[in-house]
Amino acid sequence: MNDVIDRHVKSVFATPAVAFVVLMMIFPIAYTLYLSLHDWYGSTTSPPTFVGVDNYVRIFSNDPRFWDALGRTLLFTGLAVSIQTVLGVAIAVLLHRQFAGRGLVRSLMLLPMIATPVAVALVWRLLFQPELGLLNDMLMAVGLSPSAWVADSSIALFCLVLVDVWEWTSLITLVTLSGLVALPTEPMEAAVVDGASAWQRFWLITLPMVRPVIVIAVVFRLIEALKTFDPIIVITQGGPGFATETLNIYIYNTAFQYQQLGYASALLLVFFAIVFTLAAVTLSFRRGKASS
Amino acid sequence: MTSTTTRTTRILAILLPAALLTGACGSNDGAGQENPAEATGEFDWQRYSGTEIRVSSLQFPWQEAIAERLPEFEELTGITVALDALPEEQFRQRLQVEMTSGSEDIDVFATSPQNDAARFVQLGWYEDLNPMLSNESLTSPDYDFADFGEGLIESQTYDGQLVSLPTVVETQIFFYRPSVLEQYDLEVPGTIDELESAAATISEDGEVIGWATRGKRAAAVTQIASFLYNYGAEFIDEDGQAAFDTPEGVEAFQTYGDLLREYGPAGSANNSWEELLALFQQGQIAMWADNSGQVASVLDPEVSSVADDVEFAPMPAGPAGDAQTFFGWSAAISPESQEKGASWLFLQWATSPEMVEELQVEADVVGGRESAEFADDTPESFIDAFQSSLARSRSQLPAVIPVPEVRDAIGQAIVVSIEGGDVEAAVSTAAEEFNRIVQAQQ
Incomplete structure (x- = not known):
């Protein structure tokens, strides 16, 4: 017995990890692929019916809700991630300077990110409440007219962007800050000697040097923002109407409200392809710049 | 690169199939001892x-x-x-x-x-x-x-x-606070027109909300049923196709949305019964239509500040009838x-x-x-309203298989109407969606 283990020690040590990957990643993906080629409503009495690529044909030819949801997902992600990146980098540069209480401020910055997402979303839901919420009280206190916030189709999605920015800007800050700390000081000193202005030093030296780090942070945020679920399901459930129904919410509804498990699987795989492509494109941007 | 994408893969793919995993392996013999x-x-x-x-x-x-x-x-x-x-x-x-x-x-x-x-x-x-x-x-x-x-x-x-x-x-019931109607010298509305003028009078002061009912996508569909029937429209025709996109149906959607936009609470498009019950219990709403099941929570003095200031009536009639609805x-x-x-x-x-x-x-x-x-x-007044409504009540939902899905489609038109959009276009889109959904799943 011991001989066997000794001889195959590499595979013995690798087995648990391999088994985990197969069980927790490959099987679910394979099963989702299988379901996506079937019609199944979750019946305990009748098995899934094979329909070939019908589900995929329906996504691309006969499902306006999918395209609307895709548009909203991209808009939400694009807005949220770009605002977070600009704010996050700016805050990181600020926090990189020496000032009293810097450690405390840095820790405080992280609070929104550490809080439980569902709890945070519930608080925002109360803040947005048009009749009882704090935000309208604040608007009226300064003499402005109240807003319906997330109950108004035309701005609901932007309210959710606000929540996402509030919650996740500090992630970009955190990652950028660690990049800034690791920068060599020599180029900066040389630039000061050469008489570069503060703006030039930031734009031409600091930013290009931390860019690879920022891109990593952006990719993380991009993937997470595309998949945003908790705040939307808690604050608006995709409403009013379908005004905040992103792809993830649509897929969730399709699977768990409408019971169309086969179609939801097809949607999931298409969604996966979209996330994968966007992440790959963003990352290639980093590599291209870094090697040039 | 590899690590981030595998991570995504895992998170994305695990949600649905993991839930189904046990289903695929589950047994179907439900026999006990x-x-x-x-x-x-x-x-x-x-x-x-x-x-x-x-x-x-x-x-x-x-x-x-x-x-x-x-x-x-x-x-x-x-x-x-x-x-x-x-x-x-x-x-x-x-x-x-x-x-x-x-x-x-x-x-x-x-x-x-x-x-x-x-x-x-x-x-x-x-x-x-x-x-x-x-x-x-x-x-x-x-x-x-x-x-x-x-x-x-x-x-x-x-x-x-x-x-x-x-x-x-449950039947749809008209809840109202008699003290408020009295304050403005109003009768209990018997028709939607009377309801509208009463709501207008009450809302003018801005002290209490004149009128409220559900505006949230799927939840609102059970409450618009009486409007549809009483304006002379139906959810479906004999062949199970959408029938609510007639001129009568559009008028029902229009009225439902107008009333909420003009006299309802702010943010009606996100209100289901939970939100409205809380507002009514706090005395913020003068007239409210919802299902009679809310009566227990409305009459409970421990949670309701209006327990001794609430009366009940059947839902006001429309121009084409006074059908009531049940759930x-x-x-x-x-x-x-x-x-x-x-x-x-x-x-x-x-x-x-x-x-x-x-x-x-x-x-x-x-x-x-x-x-x-x-x-x-x-x-x-509750017993009268409930019993007389039940006797002439119709279903609050269309008799089709994919009910949750068609509720979302119809509910979207209600939201458009509440927000003052193009109701006719929204209703006809909803009807197309309805037929598409039903056809795909029969």
Whole structure:
């Protein structure tokens, strides 16, 4: 017995990890692929019916809700991630300077990110409440007219962007800050000697040097923002109407409200392809710049 | 690169299939120790003593009242009951996940036949109750099933199967605060036009909200039913196709949305009954239409500041009629249950003539039994409004299989109307969606 283990020690040590990957990643993906080629409503009495690529044909030819949801997902992600990146980098540069209480401020910055997402979303839901919420009280206190916030189709999605920015800007800050700390000081000193202005030093030296780090942070945020679920399901459930129904919410509804498990699987795989492509494109941007 | 994408893969892909994993491997034989339908001998409440059942429900007054009385059942039968309840939306979602996975954990569950039955029957999620009902060894001689009335029994019957037993019967009811109507010298509105002018008068001051009803996508659909019927429109025609996109239907949608936009609470498009109940209990709403099941929470002085300032009426009539609408909750047994006999005893106890009357009298939870009396202190106006409405009521939902999906499609048009958009276009889009959905799934 011991001989066997000794001889195959590499595979013995690798087995648990391999088994985990197969069980927790490959099987679910394979099963989702299988379901996506079937019609199944979750019946305990009748098995899934094979329909070939019908589900995929329906996504691309006969499902306006999918395209609307895709548009909203991209808009939400694009807005949220770009605002977070600009704010996050700016805050990181600020926090990189020496000032009293810097450690405390840095820790405080992280609070929104550490809080439980569902709890945070519930608080925002109360803040947005048009009749009882704090935000309208604040608007009226300064003499402005109240807003319906997330109950108004035309701005609901932007309210959710606000929540996402509030919650996740500090992630970009955190990652950028660690990049800034690791920068060599020599180029900066040389630039000061050469008489570069503060703006030039930031734009031409600091930013290009931390860019690879920022891109990593952006990719993380991009993937997470595309998949945003908790705040939307808690604050608006995709409403009013379908005004905040992103792809993830649509897929969730399709699977768990409408019971169309086969179609939801097809949607999931298409969604996966979209996330994968966007992440790959963003990352290639980093590599291209870094090697040039 | 590789690590981030594998991570994404895992998170994305795990959600759905993981839930289904057990379903694929689950077994389908729901047989317990004995097949309860074949039980013999005298009827005995103690027959299944020592067993344990799990009852899953949404949080609503019926479940609260039953939860308080569970010790009585446990003493009567020796059966232990674990009752768990979640808010409606979460309850529905968890039920679907558990049923899809073929879980044996749920024995009894709350269900709304109008919303669920066509789909659930197709999926095999209901145990047919007829064999147990007709077995004298299992059903108490005092049960008096016929007391539910033919119409109600029919609404629980699909393809000859008795899928559930009614627990709560609701009609749409017009709730109002008499003190507010008096303050503005207003009569109780009998028509939608009168409702509109009353709401306008009350809202003008801005002290209380004149009028409220649901505006949230799917939730609002049950409440617009009376508007549709009373403006001369229908959800569906004889062929099961959308029929609400007629000029009458568009007018119903238009009126429903206009009333809420002009006189309703801010943010109506996100309001379901939970939000409105809270506002009404706080005395912020003068007139409110919702289902009669809210009566228990409205009349409870511990949670409602308007408990002694509320009266009830049938829903005001429209230009083409004064139909009223109903909705019902029931309890059903899962075919995967290992304790069907014990579950049946629970259903029987919870819907027995004594219990239905007790809940009606002590908790203002109205069940479906014709023999059941109301409490002496139940407002006369509620009993009148409820009984006269029930007598001429129609379903709050269209009779199609994919009800949740078509509710979302119709609800979208309601939201557009509340927000003052192009109602005619929205209604015709909703009708197209409706037909597309129904056609794809029949």
